[in-house]
Amino acid sequence: MKRAERSFREEFSPGYYGICTVGGMLSAGTTHLAVTPLDVLKVNMQVNPIKYSSISSGFSALWREQGPSSLWRGWSGKLFGYGVQGGCRFGLYEYFKELYSNVLADQDKTFIFFLSSASAQVFADVALCPFEAIKVRVQTQRTFAKGLADGFPKLYKTEGLAGFYKGLCPLWGRNLPFSMIMFSTFEHSVDFIYGSIIKQRKQDCSRAQQLGVTCLAGYAAGAVGTVVSNPADVVVSSLYNKKAENVLQAVRKIGFVNLFTRSLPVRITLVGPVITLQWFFYDTIKVLCGLPTSGGLNRQLQEANLSS
DSSP states (O other): OHHHHHHHHSTTSHHHHHHHHHHHHHHHHHHHHHTHHHHHHHHHHHHOTTTSOSHHHHHHHHHHHHOGGGGGTTHHIIIIIHHHHHHHHHHHHHHHHHHHHHHTTTSOHHHHHHHHHHHHHHHHHHHHHHHHHHHHHHHHOTTTOSSHHHHHHHHHHHHOGGGGGTTHHHHHHHHHHHHHHHHHHHHHHHHHIIIIIIOSOGGGSOHHHHHHHHHHHHHHHHHHHHHHHHHHHHHHHHHHTTSOSSHHHHHHHHOHHHHHHTTHHHHHHHHHHHHHHHHHHHHHHHHHTTOOOSOSOOHHHHHHHHHO
């Protein structure tokens, strides 16, 4: 029994990837649910920047005109959609990182981080896209639907299957750069903190220290990734709310500068803590299951990098 349990928890076993997938689902779903009010404000700022021009005035307008319940509109899409996305993102990242580390052992580790995160995110966004299509409409169109239960059949009836994936390419445009930068920044931040600040190997640190490193690296990863992905995030909201018919038209209407600045403060406020908590919850689940915290390549690639 003990031998089977060790095999199940062993790194890079099917059980390991299962734990990573479940950990990603729980961490991403719960953290995105917790910040639903900020997400509601962010989407409305992107769609109607004149009315919702700042964080404070935007919250006041939503509360005054639509009531406090409006701040939680789209919560089910956040919980289930980003839960599914998180499971694919984290679980598949671990799988692809191990795969590419062995197949491309002579490649730079940053390239492996980029390739692994991009591969995982492609599948993660395919899973997220239908939920995101409903969530954005629920948050910005008061008469569209109350949530997923009535939103899915209504969207399918009016726009068909294509309606669920109308924003897939912009979603990839937003999330692929974000994921690549986020995972790479996290991995390099972990290496930097252990090597230059703590000056100890990860395995020589306590679990509390390791989780502290996870939080610091997670915040850095979220902040950097937010700036890179902001233009595509603004375009996604514009397309789902029919402010434009295609990506090029959306870019022309929004303006180049506004792509990078519109809703950026609220996104940094939103994404930084969310990514930090995701990494913290994710690694806490791994630790509770007897697995090491995140960060670092597999043993074979580490040895190759050390010898080179």
